[in-house]
Amino acid sequence: xxxxxxxxxxxxxxxxxxxxxxxxxxxxxxxxxxxxxxxxxxxxxxxxxxxxxxxxxxxxxxxxxxxxxxxxxxxxxxxxxxxxxxxxxxxxxxxx
Numbered sequence: 001x002x003x004x005x006x007x008x009x010x011x012x013x014x015x016x017x018x019x020x021x022x023x024x025x026x027x028x029x030x031x032x033x034x035x036x037x038x039x040x041x042x043x044x045x046x047x048x049x050x051x052x053x054x055x056x057x058x059x060x061x062x063x064x065x066x067x068x069x070x071x072x073x074x075x076x077x078x079x080x081x082x083x084x085x086x087x088x089x090x091x092x093x094x095x096x
Contacts, residue, residue: 050058
């Protein structure tokens with residue numbers, strides 16, 4: 001059988017946080033901010049940045065792929081429009 005704890009039991013088990021003065025809170029907060037900024041600097045130094053040649057190559061690749069995919073979608077749109085126009089003409093010829 002599993003034990004079910006009620007809210008009253010959970011409330012009594014919770015320990016109140018230690019009271020700290022506002023100065024201690026500010027000091028702790030400033031150390032947290034300093035540690036955070038130091039961690040950010042450390043992580044930025046670990047980044048391997050691309051060199052200009054790689055960046056130019058990747059940019060050309062992305063622009064080229066975007067152009068060709070766009071042209072493919074445009075061609076597919078033209079085919080669908082032509083098919084719908086042909087279907088519409090056939091329906092009008094049969095109905096009309």
